[in-house]
Structure formats: structure tokens, C-alpha cells
Amino acid sequence: MDIEDMARGIAAGERRALARGITLVESGRADHRALATNLLESLRPLKRQALRIGLSGTPGVGKSTFIETFGLMLTGLGLRVAVLAVDPSSARSGGSILGDKTRMERLSRDPKAFIRPSPSQTHLGGVARRTREAIDLCEAADFDVILIETVGVGQSETVVSEMSDLFLLLLAPAGGDELQGVKRGIMEMADIILINKADGDLRPQAMRTCADYAGALRLLRKRPQDPDGFPKALTVSALEDTGLVKAWDEMQVLSDWRRETGHWAGRRAEQARFWFLSEVREGLLARLRREPVKGAMSVLADKVGRGEMTAAAAAEELLDGYLAARG
Amino acid sequence: MDIEDMARGIAAGERRALARGITLVESGRADHRALATNLLESLRPLKRQALRIGLSGTPGVGKSTFIETFGLMLTGLGLRVAVLAVDPSSARSGGSILGDKTRMERLSRDPKAFIRPSPSQTHLGGVARRTREAIDLCEAADFDVILIETVGVGQSETVVSEMSDLFLLLLAPAGGDELQGVKRGIMEMADIILINKADGDLRPQAMRTCADYAGALRLLRKRPQDPDGFPKALTVSALEDTGLVKAWDEMQVLSDWRRETGHWAGRRAEQARFWFLSEVREGLLARLRREPVKGAMSVLADKVGRGEMTAAAAAEELLDGYLAARG
Numbered sequence: 001m002d003i004e005d006m007a008r009g010i011a012a013g014e015r016r017a018l019a020r021g022i023t024l025v026e027s028g029r030a031d032h033r034a035l036a037t038n039l040l041e042s043l044r045p046l047k048r049q050a051l052r053i054g055l056s057g058t059p060g061v062g063k064s065t066f067i068e069t070f071g072l073m074l075t076g077l078g079l080r081v082a083v084l085a086v087d088p089s090s091a092r093s094g095g096s097i098l099g100d101k102t103r104m105e106r107l108s109r110d111p112k113a114f115i116r117p118s119p120s121q122t123h124l125g126g127v128a129r130r131t132r133e134a135i136d137l138c139e140a141a142d143f144d145v146i147l148i149e150t151v152g153v154g155q156s157e158t159v160v161s162e163m164s165d166l167f168l169l170l171l172a173p174a175g176g177d178e179l180q181g182v183k184r185g186i187m188e189m190a191d192i193i194l195i196n197k198a199d200g201d202l203r204p205q206a207m208r209t210c211a212d213y214a215g216a217l218r219l220l221r222k223r224p225q226d227p228d229g230f231p232k233a234l235t236v237s238a239l240e241d242t243g244l245v246k247a248w249d250e251m252q253v254l255s256d257w258r259r260e261t262g263h264w265a266g267r268r269a270e271q272a273r274f275w276f277l278s279e280v281r282e283g284l285l286a287r288l289r290r291e292p293v294k295g296a297m298s299v300l301a302d303k304v305g306r307g308e309m310t311a312a313a314a315a316e317e318l319l320d321g322y323l324a325a326r327g
Numbered sequence: 328m329d330i331e332d333m334a335r336g337i338a339a340g341e342r343r344a345l346a347r348g349i350t351l352v353e354s355g356r357a358d359h360r361a362l363a364t365n366l367l368e369s370l371r372p373l374k375r376q377a378l379r380i381g382l383s384g385t386p387g388v389g390k391s392t393f394i395e396t397f398g399l400m401l402t403g404l405g406l407r408v409a410v411l412a413v414d415p416s417s418a419r420s421g422g423s424i425l426g427d428k429t430r431m432e433r434l435s436r437d438p439k440a441f442i443r444p445s446p447s448q449t450h451l452g453g454v455a456r457r458t459r460e461a462i463d464l465c466e467a468a469d470f471d472v473i474l475i476e477t478v479g480v481g482q483s484e485t486v487v488s489e490m491s492d493l494f495l496l497l498l499a500p501a502g503g504d505e506l507q508g509v510k511r512g513i514m515e516m517a518d519i520i521l522i523n524k525a526d527g528d529l530r531p532q533a534m535r536t537c538a539d540y541a542g543a544l545r546l547l548r549k550r551p552q553d554p555d556g557f558p559k560a561l562t563v564s565a566l567e568d569t570g571l572v573k574a575w576d577e578m579q580v581l582s583d584w585r586r587e588t589g590h591w592a593g594r595r596a597e598q599a600r601f602w603f604l605s606e607v608r609e610g611l612l613a614r615l616r617r618e619p620v621k622g623a624m625s626v627l628a629d630k631v632g633r634g635e636m637t638a639a640a641a642a643e644e645l646l647d648g649y650l651a652a653r654g
Contacts, residue, residue, distance in 0.1 A: 036639070037637070037639040037640055037643060040637045040639055040640070041636070041637050041639075041640045044634070044636075044637055047634060132638075133639070136637070268634075269632035269633065269634075270632070272631045272632050272634065272638060273628045273629075273631055273632045275631075275638040276627065276628050276631040276638040276641050276642060277624075277628070278638070279638045279639055279641070279642030280615065280624070280642045280645055280646065281612070281615075282642075283642050283643065283645075283646045284611045284612075284615075284646065284650065285608070285611075287646065287650075288607065288611075297604075297607070300603065301600045301603050301604070302600075304599045304600060304602075304603040305596035305597070305599045305600045306596065307371070307374065307595075307596075307599065309368070309371070310364070310367045310368050310371055310463070311459075311599060311602040311603040311605070311606045312363070312364040312367055312368075312460070312606055313364055313367070313368045314603050314606070315603060315606030315607045315609075315610045316364060316610065318607055318610075319607065319610045319611065319614065323611065323614075323650055
């Protein structure tokens with residue numbers, strides 16, 4: 001695999017090179033990891049930035065329809081759109097959201113759009129790294145907007161929020177009771193809450209739900225990264241394509257303000273530091289699985305198992321002997 | 328602090344030395360950690376073993392009353408009993424189960440018993456290490472039975488199960504519907520299920536619940552570490568002190584069988600290996616917070632934050648330069 005060719009292809013916006021690059025960052029093989037690191041490092045100097053939009057919503061809220069309609073609106077404006085997914089369930093079930101591109105049939109055929117299903121991975125940390133690096137590749141391929149989809153199950157929202165510039169929470173119209181169903185922590189992550197399905201019989205209910213959430217958002221402490229009026233709640237209908245232009249306007253108002261005030265760059269820098277620490281932790285664990293550490297570990301584990309050493313003393317011997325900090 | 332004196336005191340079964348030893352293993356200070364490792368290592372050659380009994384039950388099930396009555400029964404048999412707690416809630420709330428010894432007033436005054444409340448810790452990992460090392464100290468102090476209490480909230484049961492020889496699940500009498508309330512994973516951990524409050528009006532309900540669980544246990548796959556008839560469900564009344572002698576008999580039948588068949592030693596060895604790996608992971612993270620790694624990390628994090636390096640490349644540089652495996 002020639003990394004220089006691949007980097008050139010990605011920089012030129014070639015979809016095939018991008019797809020192959022993402023496959024490379026998804027690989028668990030050590031030699032692939034080294035190549036992936038080179039690829040990412042060689043594309044970094046381009047310093048291209050897309051608007052990264054995190055999108056969360058529980059199943060049934062109309063997420064696929066929203067992404068299809070919203071994505072087509074953006075490509076209609078001449079923007080290039082990439083769609084990625086963080087699917088915490090893929091680890092166990094093997095199933096994946098976005099695995100079925102037919103759910104977004106029109107968007108997937110749009111030459112200005114790029115849709116990539118969530119890979120099967122063994123843990124959320126692996127999915128997170130792959131998605132974060134796929135984002136870097138999509139930015140290098142000069143996409144304007146990157147949508148990062150996740151399902152609303154708690155931890156994956158935090159992961160997606162840590163790689164997004166804006167975070168959207170998509171909700172369905174609901175009675176007052178269900179307001180409690182959104183965890184406070186997820187509400188606090190949201191920059192814009194979109195009440196979908198504001199169409200037909202559900203419209204009045206959607207308006208009420210929107211008013212409820214707008215009220216709830218006002219109760220939250222104002223965040224430094226928000227201009228007046230944000231975070232806000234809006235109604236949309238992905239089915240009838242209403243409210244999406246307004247929602248996009250608000251996203252641009254928010255991101256422009258953050259760019260001007262330095263919050264955008266500040267957040268990106270903070271995220272980069274966060275992911276660096278995450279990489280260090282993952283890298284440490286990977287090193288435990290390599291020789292000679294693995295061999296020493298096995299010998300010490302046997303000693304501990306036979307009661308010839310305490311766990312604490314054996315861990316110290318391993319760490320001092322094989323993984324110690326170099327002065 | 329003189330570690331040799333402390334070790335001698337603990338080996339002689341002195342409560343004050345034991346309490347001070349546990350305070351030492353609970354400490355977060357690096358110099359204390361080194362002393363704690365020495366203390367544990369110096370007591371290891373005694374090779375004393377207690378019967379470690381993990382005990383889980385949701386609030387309201389009568390756990391304190393059970394421990395008091397069961398503990399007094401054991402001390403009445405001439406056995407020395409230690410009670411420890413793994414409280415996953417103490418991290419957040421600052422509150423702790425067993426914090427209030429008055430809940431076990433008679434047991435806490437018994438010279439053959441030693442009760443230690445759960446410490447406040449920042450994470451379950453910290454609580455786990457401290458409890459595991461407190462167990463080692465109690466064994467060195469020649470206790471016969473160590474009860475490790477936890478509340479029924481999922482992850483803490485796994486932690487307690489990883490440090491116990493037997494695992495008891497304490498339940499209250501309930502209708503058939505509530506059978507579903509116990510997670511299958513926790514059911515599968517249990518060696519003996521005790522239906523408490525089999526007294527007064529609740530007695531018939533307790534008998535039914537016991538029969539329900541006995542039926543459910545038969546549906547689980549037989550485990551190699553169990554003789555015929557185990558895991559089993561029994562009724563007890565901690566309030567009226569009925570069924571506890573029978574329960575203790577069953578615990579002895581099970582532990583004797585496991586000792587004879589080698590499952591006891593096998594499980595202990597496996598647990599020791601597990602905790603060794605856990606120590607290695609904790610130790611790696613602790614090393615990241617020390618100089619010179621901390622300094623290099625900060626410099627690299629800034630570079631990543633400014634976009635001068637990718638997270639992957641910076642992590643690799645750190646790991647290769649400062650924390651690499653020595654060949």
C-alpha cells in the first residue's frame with residue numbers, strides 16, 4: 001500500500017482513496033496502524049477544517065430521514081457532506097447503524113455525499129479512534145460538513161461530542177412526562193435540540209414539546225461558548241422538509257460566533273489534547289500485549305497465581321523493569 | 328511508620344495494627360503505597376487463608392441485620408469474623424454503607440469481630456484495590472471468615488465476586504414479577520441465594536420466592552465449580568435467627584468440596600492473576616502523572632492542541648521515548 005499515493009488521492013477528494021484510507025485507520029493490525037499514523041501525519045499540514053456536527057437521537061426519532069433530507073439540502077447548497085457513525089452497539093451485536101445505506105438511498109447516490117457505516121469493533125474506544133481519524137481524513141478530502149451520527153444511549157454521546165464542533169439532539173414529539181427521559185448530561189451537551197416529526201397530526205404536539213425543551217434549556221446555566229439565545233430548541237419535519245433551512249441558519253450563526261470569539265479554535269485544541277491522552281492510554285495497553293512485556297507479565301502472573309508474590313509487588317516489578325519512564 | 332512492627336502486630340491479630348494497616352493501604356500517597364506494598368509482601372509468607380464470603384443485596388433486604396446475626400452466630404462458634412464493604416456510591420455521595428457501625432451494634436462490640444466501613448474513594452478501582460488488600464491483611468491477622476458486603480448495583484458485584492471464595496445473594500420475599508429484577512449476570516455469580524425475612528406474615532411469600540429462585544437456578548447451566556445441588560436457594564430470617572445454621576452448613580459443604588477438588592485454589596490463583604493485571608493498568612496510569620513523563624506529555628499535548636502533530640503521532644513519540652518497553 002503506497003501511503004503517498006493514498007494521501008494525494010485523499011487530498012484531491014477522491015472517494016476511493018478516502019474509503020481505502022478509512023479502511024486503513026479501522027484496521028487493528030500493528031503494521032496498518034503505523035501506516036495510518038503516517039497517512040494522518042502527512043495530511044495534517046493541509047489544515048483543512050469542516051464543520052463537524054454531532055447528531056444523537058434514540059431509535060424511532062427519524063434520524064435516517066433527517067440525515068437524508070438535511071444532507072440533500074446541504075449538497076443542494078453546493079456543500080460536500082460526509083456521514084459517519086459511532087455505534088456503541090456494534091461491539092456486541094455485530095449490527096451497525098448506517099450499515100444499511102438504503103435507509104438513505106438518495107443521499108448515498110449523491111456525488112457530493114459520502115456515507116460510511118460504523119465498523120464492527122470490540123469496544124467503544126476503538127470505534128471512537130476510528131471515527132476521529134475518519135473525520136481527519138474527510139476534512140483532508142475537503143468535505144465541508146461532517147455529520148457524526150450516534151444513538152442515544154449515554155456514553156456514546158460524550159464520545160461524539162468530544163469530536164464535534166456542534167452537537168444536535170434529535171427528539172420526537174412527546175408528552176410532558178417524557179421530558180424527564182432525556183438525561184440532564186445529554187441536554188447539557190446539546191447546542192441545538194431539534195423536535196422532528198412536526199408534521200400532520202403530530203405538529204401541535206411537536207410545538208408543545210419544543211416549548212417545553214426551550215423552557216428547560218433556559219433553566220440550564222449559560223455556557224461561555226454560547227451567544228445569547230443558545231442552546232435553542234427548534235421544530236423540524238424531515239419528512240416534509242420544513243424547518244431545516246432555519247436549523248441550518250442557526251447552526252451557522254452559532255459556529256460563526258464561536259469562530260469569531262475563539263471558542264471554536266479553543267474547543268478543537270481541547271479536543272485534540274483529550275484525544276492525545278486517549279491515544280496514550282490505548283498505546284500503553286497495546287504495549288502490554290507485546291514482547292518482551294507480555295512474556296515477563298505471564299511469568300509474573302504465574303508467580304502471583306501461585307502466591308509467591310503479591311499483585312502489588314509483581315506489578316511494580318513489571319512496570320519498573322519493562323515499562324519504566326526513561327529519565 | 329515502622330512496617331516491621333505493624334506486620335508483627337497484624338500477624339499477632341492485634342486489631343489496632345490491623346486498623347492502621349488498612350488505613351495505610353487506603354492511602355493515596357505514593358510513599359504510603361510503597362510502604363503498603365512492603366507490608367503486604369512481608370505478610371504474604373504466612374499464607375493464612377480465611378473463607379472470603381461476598382454478600383450482595385439491594386437496600387431494604389435486611390443486609391445489616393443479616394450480617395449482625397450471621398456474624399454473631401459465627402463468633403459464637405468461636406470463629407473470628409471480619410466485615411468489609413465495597414461501596415460504589417461512596418465515590419460520588421461521600422456517604423458509605425457500613426459507615427454507621429450502630430447498624431451492627433452487637434457485632435461491632437464483639438471482640439471476635441472486626442468491622443471496617445467502606446472508605447471514600449474516587450473510583451470503583453480504588454475501592455477494589457483497598458478492599459482486596461484489606462482482605463489480605465485480615466487473613467494475615469488470622470480471621471477465619473471475611474464478609475465482603477456490597478449493594479446490588481451491577482458492577483460492584485463483579486468486583487466483589489472477583490475477591491470472594493463464595494458469593495451470597497440476599498433477597499427479600501417478592502411476587503413472581505420481581506424474579507425478573509435480578510440480573511441474569513448476578514444470578515450466575517451467586518453460589519447461594521438467601522431469601523431473608525422468612526418470618527411472620529412474610530414467611531409463606533419467602534417460601535414461594537425461594538421455590539421460584541430454586542427453579543430459576545436449575546435453568547442455568549451447571550458450573551464446573553459446583554457439586555450437585557449448587558447453586559441453591561434457601562430461606563433465612565436474620566430477625567428471628569432461623570435458617571442461618573443451615574445456610575452456614577451449606578457454605579461449608581460447598582467450600583469443602585471446592586477445596587478437595589482444587590476449584591478453591593484454582594479460583595484463588597485466577598483471581599490473583601486478575602488483580603495483578605488490574606495493578607499493572609493502575610500503575611501505568613499512575614506513571615503518566617509523574618515526571619519526566621508528565622512534562623513531556625504536557626509539551627506534546629500543546630503541540631497536538633496547536634495542530635502541529637496528530638494525536639496518534641504524539642502518543643507514539645511519548646510512548647517510545649518515555650514509557651517504552653525495555654528489551
